[in-house]
Amino acid sequence: MLVLDKVFLTTSGRPVLLPGELERLLVDKALVQFQSEGTAGGSEATDRLEGGVLALTSHRIIWTSADSNSKAGSIPLASVAGDVELKASNVISHRKLRLHVRTDGQGRPLAGPEAVPPWGRPSEPTIQLVKLHGNGDLQRFLELIQVALAKKAWLANPPAGPSVLSHPVADVSPAQSGELPGINWMGQRTGSGGPLGMGAASWSSPGTSQAGPAAAPPHLLSQLTAMGYGTSRATRALQATGTSGVEDALLWLMDHEDDATLDAPLPGVRPAASPAPATRPGPRAGAGVAGILRREEQLAAAADRNMDEAFRDLHGLMTLAQEMVTLAERFRVSLAEKGRQEGDAGEEAGEAAMAAELASLGIASPVTKDMAGAQFHQQLSRQLADFLRPRLERSGGLMPMPDVYCLFNRARGTELVSPDDLLQAVKLFASIHAGLALRTFSSGVLVIQSSSHSDQQVCERVRGMVQGKEGLGPALSASDVAQALQVPLAIAQEHLLLAEGAGVLCRDDGPEGLRFFKNFFVEAC
Amino acid sequence: MRRRPGISGLQHGTAARVHYKNLGDHVQQVKLEHMRSQLEIFRKSLEEFALKHRDGVRQDPEFRAKFHAMCANVGVDPLASNKGVWAQLLGFGDFYYELGVQIVEACLATRAYNGGLMDLPALRRYVQRRRGSLADPISEDDILRAIGKLKALGSGFAVERIGKQALVRSVPGELNTDKNKLLELGQATGYISEQETRHKAGWTERRFDENIQALLREGLAMVDDSPGGGRLFWFPCLSSQLAAPNQPAGS
Numbered sequence: 219m220l221v222l223d224k225v226f227l228t229t230s231g232r233p234v235l236l237p238g239e240l241e242r243l244l245v246d247k248a249l250v251q252f253q254s255e256g257t258a259g260g261s262e263a264t265d266r267l268e269g270g271v272l273a274l275t276s277h278r279i280i281w282t283s284a285d286s287n288s289k290a291g292s293i294p295l296a297s298v299a300g301d302v303e304l305k306a307s308n309v310i311s312h313r314k315l316r317l318h319v320r321t322d323g324q325g326r327p328l329a330g331p332e333a334v335p336p337w338g339r340p341s342e343p344t345i346q347l348v349k350l351h352g353n354g355d356l357q358r359f360l361e362l363i364q365v366a367l368a369k370k371a372w373l374a375n376p377p378a379g380p381s382v383l384s385h386p387v388a389d390v391s392p393a394q395s396g397e398l399p400g401i402n403w404m405g406q407r408t409g410s411g412g413p414l415g416m417g418a419a420s421w422s423s424p425g426t427s428q429a430g431p432a433a434a435p436p437h438l439l440s441q442l443t444a445m446g447y448g449t450s451r452a453t454r455a456l457q458a459t460g461t462s463g464v465e466d467a468l469l470w471l472m473d474h475e476d477d478a479t480l481d482a483p484l485p486g487v488r489p490a491a492s493p494a495p496a497t498r499p500g501p502r503a504g505a506g507v508a509g510i511l512r513r514e515e516q517l518a519a520a521a522d523r524n525m526d527e528a529f530r531d532l533h534g535l536m537t538l539a540q541e542m543v544t545l546a547e548r549f550r551v552s553l554a555e556k557g558r559q560e561g562d563a564g565e566e567a568g569e570a571a572m573a574a575e576l577a578s579l580g581i582a583s584p585v586t587k588d589m590a591g592a593q594f595h596q597q598l599s600r601q602l603a604d605f606l607r608p609r610l611e612r613s614g615g616l617m618p619m620p621d622v623y624c625l626f627n628r629a630r631g632t633e634l635v636s637p638d639d640l641l642q643a644v645k646l647f648a649s650i651h652a653g654l655a656l657r658t659f660s661s662g663v664l665v666i667q668s669s670s671h672s673d674q675q676v677c678e679r680v681r682g683m684v685q686g687k688e689g690l691g692p693a694l695s696a697s698d699v700a701q702a703l704q705v706p707l708a709i710a711q712e713h714l715l716l717a718e719g720a721g722v723l724c725r726d727d728g729p730e731g732l733r734f735f736k737n738f739f740v741e742a743c
Numbered sequence: 744m745r746r747r748p749g750i751s752g753l754q755h756g757t758a759a760r761v762h763y764k765n766l767g768d769h770v771q772q773v774k775l776e777h778m779r780s781q782l783e784i785f786r787k788s789l790e791e792f793a794l795k796h797r798d799g800v801r802q803d804p805e806f807r808a809k810f811h812a813m814c815a816n817v818g819v820d821p822l823a824s825n826k827g828v829w830a831q832l833l834g835f836g837d838f839y840y841e842l843g844v845q846i847v848e849a850c851l852a853t854r855a856y857n858g859g860l861m862d863l864p865a866l867r868r869y870v871q872r873r874r875g876s877l878a879d880p881i882s883e884d885d886i887l888r889a890i891g892k893l894k895a896l897g898s899g900f901a902v903e904r905i906g907k908q909a910l911v912r913s914v915p916g917e918l919n920t921d922k923n924k925l926l927e928l929g930q931a932t933g934y935i936s937e938q939e940t941r942h943k944a945g946w947t948e949r950r951f952d953e954n955i956q957a958l959l960r961e962g963l964a965m966v967d968d969s970p971g972g973g974r975l976f977w978f979p980c981l982s983s984q985l986a987a988p989n990q991p992a993g994s
Binding site for chain 1: 774778781782784785788789791792795796798799806809810813814816817818819822823824825826830836837839840841843844847848854892893894895896897898899900914915916956959960
């Protein structure tokens with residue numbers, strides 16, 4: 219019997235991550251099959267857990283159930299013994315991931331040497347087989363588990379991260395749907411980062427297949443030159459640090475920032491054609507002004523050649539894209555017809571997948587079905603809800619959408635979220651019972667409102683502000699309200715208009731601007 | 744198909760219908776397969792393009808602008824999502840969303856000064872300064888695209904064209920043609936006076952009054968009672984374009 223470790227869930231149903239823990243991969247419609255029996259989160263013993271979401275993080279494998287009773291359990295990667303394989307147990311069944319988990323006498327996974335009570339002797343550690351399966355790329359799951367097991371991130375302190383970098387380096391590998399960089403539940407970026415937020419997450423991200431020992435240096439070289447370092451400098455850095463990874467090369471480059479001889483082209487290498495700003499003409503290559511001029515000409519000619527080629531390729535690509543769009547139109551029409559008749563479920567799944575592919579191409583989604591939203595948007599929505607809740611308390615229960623966008627993207631650091639994705643995620647708040655909602659004011663301002671915020675309360679507070687000791691009382695403008703209630707100016711304006719609509723205030727629109735007074739007409743009548 | 748009477752006729756009819764339905768489904772299947780294979784071809788060619796020209800797209804603003812123009816022509820939106828195919832392979836999703844964040848911050852920081860309307864070149868200079876000298880160069884086209892994406896967040900992010908200038912608006916509210924005219928008239932010097940405006944535009948006193956009061960209320964204009972006795976109205980959002988004759992441009 220295997221008892222999975224307890225996992226704390228936030229109110230949106232996402233697991234609370236340990237400090238330094240990063241999510242790598244999410245697989246839905248997950249199945250966890252035990253050797254004999256197992257429980258998670260206090261449920262009764264069954265031989266399998268079905269229908270939830272399996273998350274692979276750098277420290278554990280977490281299973282969360284998909285229904286509302288939110289059970290969750292985890293297997294720490296430290297307790298996985300031996301190799302992980304992906305195979306089917308017989309000819310008919312699907313291939314599943316097979317792990318061997320060390321457990322102690324009570325069936326809990328054993329992450330380290332067992333604690334022996336003084337009166338007893340250590341019981342035999344048993345090894346149990348667990349099989350995992352889900353709706354996703356299991357091969358990639360396997361590779362990521364192996365990487366995580368090799369890294370043993372639970373032994374190290376939370377990574378300090380590389381020193382200040384001023385560029386985001388885009389993650390080159392195509393990410394699985396639902397892969398998110400780590401923000402632990404307090405919304406802090408795990409690992410430190412520079413002003414544009416290069417956290418350790420992107421270095422240890424699943425794209426490390428490029429930074430691994432088997433990677434060809436040209437790829438690392440192109441990453442370094444993309445950051446603005448000259449080719450000779452970058453090549454020297456890679457040679458000096460042994461082409462082991464971009465991080466080491468960057469640290470080396472920063473240490474040797476002032477060394478001007480690094481820019482001299484390496485013997486046997488043509489001068490680079492890329493327009494990197496850091497390249498300065500070296501002392502050896504080319505003599506005097508003529509040499510410099512010649513080199514500038516060469517660079518310009520090379521750039522022109524590149525551009526022509528680039529434009530030709532671009533044109534070719536766009537013609538293909540045009541064909542795709544016409545196909546999508548036809549597909550859209552056929553789907554609309556299908557919607558009127560009744561299609562069978564098998565085809566619908568295929569069409570839903572096609573619609574998702576088209577959406578990822580940037581072609582507007584052909585059908586407006588009531589889909590639950592892609593996996594990615596669901597997870598994003600939960601993450602956003604967890605992130606926003608404490609901040610909303612602090613800012614008075616309402617936050618305008620541009621502020622949410624800025625705060626969330628700053629916290630993420632890399633793998634930023636587009637405004638459209640944010641809007642999608644916000645619209646899913648209702649379905650995940652987040653306690654937050656999107657509200658549109660008549661002036662066009664979009665805000666996120668927490669359920670604890672009430673208009674009534676705001677009106678009361680505003681009424682308190684205009685109450686004077688005698689007579690008319692003080693005048694209120696939007697900046698006064700913004701200061702008193704600690705809300706942004708746009709929201710303060712909305713509050714004033716709201717209170718006016720409720721009959722608490724009346725406006726004075728004069729040469730000194732728009733001000734509000736106590737609505738004395740109500741008392742006078 | 745001959746319609747035959749009786750039960751056998753009905754059975755025949757249903758059998759024929761089922762047969763046609765199957766045929767239709769088969770054709771649909773073939774269409775879907777064809778589309779999938781097209782998608783694969785497109786994806787492969789996009790990957791090749793990305794491999795060769797990724798740096799070009801990231802470093803050269805002109806190429807980027809051309810790329811976006813062609814995408815718009817074709818009808819795809821490469822910036823729709825950071826998980827989309829374009830952003831993943833070409834890697835500029837982060838660039839535009841980061842730029843969006845910087846634009847929002849820039850507008851917020853200068854709102855108290857210019858009332859929510861900001862000159863596009865001034866915005867670009869501000870954002871460039873914040874990004875630092877090592878960052879990828881940005882062009883006005885990039886800023887326009889980023890603002891186009893920000894529209895989804897509400898709060899009135901938009902670009903207004905007034906005369907020959909482009910102004911970025913970051914507060915809700917609208918400029919109508921009359922207010923636009925006032926701003927246009929103020930472009931040359933940064934201020935207008937009632938006399939001059941009524942003379943040039945041929946407006947009545949009331950019309951001028953209403954519109955200038957509206958601009959003052961929104962915080963887009965400032966009153967200057969000059970010692971000569973005339974009243975001037977200055978527009979802070981326009982005055983960044985004006986440089987004193989001795990000042991170097993682009994400061």
